[in-house]
Amino acid sequence: MTSQTFAVPAGAVERTIAFLQSRYGDRVNVSRAVRDQHARGEGLDAHLPPDAVVWPLDKREVCEILAQCNAEGVPVIAYGVGSSVEGHVSAPHGGICMDCSRMDAVLAVHADDGDCVVQPGVTREALNAHLKGTGLFFPVDPGANASIGGMVSTRASGTTTVRYGSMAQNVLALEVALADGRLIRVGSRARKSAAGFDLVHLLTGAEGTLGVITEVTLKLHPLPPEVAAASCAFPTLADAVAAVTELSLSGVPLARIEFLDEHQVRACNLHSQLGLPEQPTLFLEFHGTEAAVREQTELAQEVAASHGGTGFQWSTRPEDRSALWRARHLAYYAALALRPGCQSVVADVCVPISALADCVARTRADIDREGLVAPILGHVGDGNYHVLFMPMPDAPAEHAAVERVYAAMVERALEAGGTCTGEHGIGLGKKAKLLAEAGPDVVALMRATKQVWDPKSILNPGKIF
Amino acid sequence: MTSQTFAVPAGAVERTIAFLQSRYGDRVNVSRAVRDQHARGEGLDAHLPPDAVVWPLDKREVCEILAQCNAEGVPVIAYGVGSSVEGHVSAPHGGICMDCSRMDAVLAVHADDGDCVVQPGVTREALNAHLKGTGLFFPVDPGANASIGGMVSTRASGTTTVRYGSMAQNVLALEVALADGRLIRVGSRARKSAAGFDLVHLLTGAEGTLGVITEVTLKLHPLPPEVAAASCAFPTLADAVAAVTELSLSGVPLARIEFLDEHQVRACNLHSQLGLPEQPTLFLEFHGTEAAVREQTELAQEVAASHGGTGFQWSTRPEDRSALWRARHLAYYAALALRPGCQSVVADVCVPISALADCVARTRADIDREGLVAPILGHVGDGNYHVLFMPMPDAPAEHAAVERVYAAMVERALEAGGTCTGEHGIGLGKKAKLLAEAGPDVVALMRATKQVWDPKSILNPGKIF
Numbered sequence: 001m002t003s004q005t006f007a008v009p010a011g012a013v014e015r016t017i018a019f020l021q022s023r024y025g026d027r028v029n030v031s032r033a034v035r036d037q038h039a040r041g042e043g044l045d046a047h048l049p050p051d052a053v054v055w056p057l058d059k060r061e062v063c064e065i066l067a068q069c070n071a072e073g074v075p076v077i078a079y080g081v082g083s084s085v086e087g088h089v090s091a092p093h094g095g096i097c098m099d100c101s102r103m104d105a106v107l108a109v110h111a112d113d114g115d116c117v118v119q120p121g122v123t124r125e126a127l128n129a130h131l132k133g134t135g136l137f138f139p140v141d142p143g144a145n146a147s148i149g150g151m152v153s154t155r156a157s158g159t160t161t162v163r164y165g166s167m168a169q170n171v172l173a174l175e176v177a178l179a180d181g182r183l184i185r186v187g188s189r190a191r192k193s194a195a196g197f198d199l200v201h202l203l204t205g206a207e208g209t210l211g212v213i214t215e216v217t218l219k220l221h222p223l224p225p226e227v228a229a230a231s232c233a234f235p236t237l238a239d240a241v242a243a244v245t246e247l248s249l250s251g252v253p254l255a256r257i258e259f260l261d262e263h264q265v266r267a268c269n270l271h272s273q274l275g276l277p278e279q280p281t282l283f284l285e286f287h288g289t290e291a292a293v294r295e296q297t298e299l300a301q302e303v304a305a306s307h308g309g310t311g312f313q314w315s316t317r318p319e320d321r322s323a324l325w326r327a328r329h330l331a332y333y334a335a336l337a338l339r340p341g342c343q344s345v346v347a348d349v350c351v352p353i354s355a356l357a358d359c360v361a362r363t364r365a366d367i368d369r370e371g372l373v374a375p376i377l378g379h380v381g382d383g384n385y386h387v388l389f390m391p392m393p394d395a396p397a398e399h400a401a402v403e404r405v406y407a408a409m410v411e412r413a414l415e416a417g418g419t420c421t422g423e424h425g426i427g428l429g430k431k432a433k434l435l436a437e438a439g440p441d442v443v444a445l446m447r448a449t450k451q452v453w454d455p456k457s458i459l460n461p462g463k464i465f
Numbered sequence: 466m467t468s469q470t471f472a473v474p475a476g477a478v479e480r481t482i483a484f485l486q487s488r489y490g491d492r493v494n495v496s497r498a499v500r501d502q503h504a505r506g507e508g509l510d511a512h513l514p515p516d517a518v519v520w521p522l523d524k525r526e527v528c529e530i531l532a533q534c535n536a537e538g539v540p541v542i543a544y545g546v547g548s549s550v551e552g553h554v555s556a557p558h559g560g561i562c563m564d565c566s567r568m569d570a571v572l573a574v575h576a577d578d579g580d581c582v583v584q585p586g587v588t589r590e591a592l593n594a595h596l597k598g599t600g601l602f603f604p605v606d607p608g609a610n611a612s613i614g615g616m617v618s619t620r621a622s623g624t625t626t627v628r629y630g631s632m633a634q635n636v637l638a639l640e641v642a643l644a645d646g647r648l649i650r651v652g653s654r655a656r657k658s659a660a661g662f663d664l665v666h667l668l669t670g671a672e673g674t675l676g677v678i679t680e681v682t683l684k685l686h687p688l689p690p691e692v693a694a695a696s697c698a699f700p701t702l703a704d705a706v707a708a709v710t711e712l713s714l715s716g717v718p719l720a721r722i723e724f725l726d727e728h729q730v731r732a733c734n735l736h737s738q739l740g741l742p743e744q745p746t747l748f749l750e751f752h753g754t755e756a757a758v759r760e761q762t763e764l765a766q767e768v769a770a771s772h773g774g775t776g777f778q779w780s781t782r783p784e785d786r787s788a789l790w791r792a793r794h795l796a797y798y799a800a801l802a803l804r805p806g807c808q809s810v811v812a813d814v815c816v817p818i819s820a821l822a823d824c825v826a827r828t829r830a831d832i833d834r835e836g837l838v839a840p841i842l843g844h845v846g847d848g849n850y851h852v853l854f855m856p857m858p859d860a861p862a863e864h865a866a867v868e869r870v871y872a873a874m875v876e877r878a879l880e881a882g883g884t885c886t887g888e889h890g891i892g893l894g895k896k897a898k899l900l901a902e903a904g905p906d907v908v909a910l911m912r913a914t915k916q917v918w919d920p921k922s923i924l925n926p927g928k929i930f
Contacts, residue, residue, distance in 0.1 A: 423657065
């Protein structure tokens, strides 16, 4: 059941590929180029190609592929757009990559109920484009234009989570193909349920190790009548966090509260011509009625000023807001542009907000002491922060330094009562860190639970534990 | 593992009681009176006493009791205040009732982080009393003054869920004693996490069948600066639901939206001297800044009027608000007072809000056709509604009629894409209804998952499946 003991029976892969080709023809691909495209996501540099890629068109095909792979003991890796960063889609034991990108239909939009039903390959941007004119939107925004199936599987969150929740709060029901090809449904279109074990949440964040998602019922939210975006610079992160804490406790429902350190602001200035002062900076967004947004921005400006905030600029004009958030979304690429040819290690931890300023300051000190290039940014309202490490490929000393700083980040997060990953998941990259956080008894329970759902361990083997 | 096959080894109960008495003295009770007090909760009339009741004082004792019971194969039923309504605390196979009411300490309040850590026996009212002066509160409000451990275990929700979520959205971390007495921690004090399987949510709503909760980390929320309560009568429920739907889609963040049908209003008028028109009625509550609350109530009044709402009364005076919500909380007892000597069956289903008016109307028609006494009330914002059936104990024909109406309610809820229980859980009372909703494959997965956590099936056996 563990990655250490996993072995695919001899001839099983060949027989499975032959079966798939007989069924799906040119929707099966074994070329080097296509396998390489599916060998890794973003972030973690784990180039581990599958033996073949298949593009199912519907749930019936997903079930048929699983039944075949389960009978043969061949690994199956579900694939969305490959934007996850911890090696979730890599194939350490080979097998079949099931690329769900052609299962991209929005099956139903129930406007009065504020929900929709989609296939797993729909991306979040495509879903929001589809929702135009309904007065509703799907708020979870991890930056990348990820697929909904992938976002469910990594329990994704992002810039709007402080207001609208993560995937954990926005998945109502799932249809899932089990390892042996049976199809189950969990959850319902009701807003809440107390009907037995909460399998919707168990599957949300299971990283494709318990089943393959074939349909997702999502909560939608009313588009706010008014939106304002603001930016504000602070002398230190501690001042910015103090302002955010005061605002949060005042009950102001901030829709986004993003932190960029001075290095990240410089990168964004270079990349997106923002022209912001190169200081610790908050990007904020307010949603509500016109009166509510005005009240919120005024209060935010006042609170920010009382904590040393300067240059508070806000706008309700869509073009100004878009420029700000496009810059935020491009932060990753802006940072990478600081150092052409570099690799990237996107560190992700989440801590109680009272510990955030201290954790970030100590991490910054570690980075500077090691002489690394590494901007810091984060979702301050959630206590979630990222370091964008950018080691050069051929610099083992840099990689070792990154490992040291990252290990200290995680240790500090756990000491503060936090977690080793706020939103990126475990995948291949963080198995040791999960063990440190959860302990061997809890990881053993996860493994044993997986064993119940996937007795032959064909589903994304080698991930999480 | 199923209730059908459960058997306690001969002499095991006697040896276990002797062990507990040797360890805890008069904190073990085997008297008929005390066992009877722990034989059932509210609602379901299942008088099934345990063989003994023990009051642990700390997690160490919880673990010791579990280790003993697991070694002997003796059932353990965790007990809070006994306010659940589906027989969750009854002991169909005897065994040891672990009454956690003396583990009632608030261990920590982290005001800056908006969280707290409590023992499972703290009640929600005691917690909110403890929080006075912090500017924070714990919003989940099922009506009864339930224990936090019990609320976690039934995935409780209630009147404020439309704004603040159910227990599923408000539990950050759990410390849990496993069946064999080992202690684990799942979750963290971070606001979100993607660290492996979501065991916090798996345990939230597991009804004491996977472990015994020894510590709960809860999210807290800032007390709103202003609160207004309102009531409004409508010609029909359909008009009330149309108003609520329009308000929800307008993004007005209603904090409570409760529906009472004309029968329930009459009961509340008699019991609490409300003097309301005996029509389908909404109770609403608005939270926010003074300006936001004013804007929300004005909009609500306008929308209500456009759907035939009359007599819209609102108030920000605490005494007026309290009177309204006290009446709502006493609705259950007000209804029972309509029929002295009756039993109660509190039906609970949850549907997509677009189906609510039709489901309720058809249920009302069934009730009237059967000649039953049964007010209807519900959490309209969530699509969750209850029928308070009040059959007389010695009237089998009435009980049969209740069963027919309830079965039709559930069937209709499932057809509409809803669930057989929005907030009361499965317990002993709804096992067949869970099977109808989830299907045999999913219930088998729940059972197999339980088997992993509790191989000897000592934890609250006979519940859920």
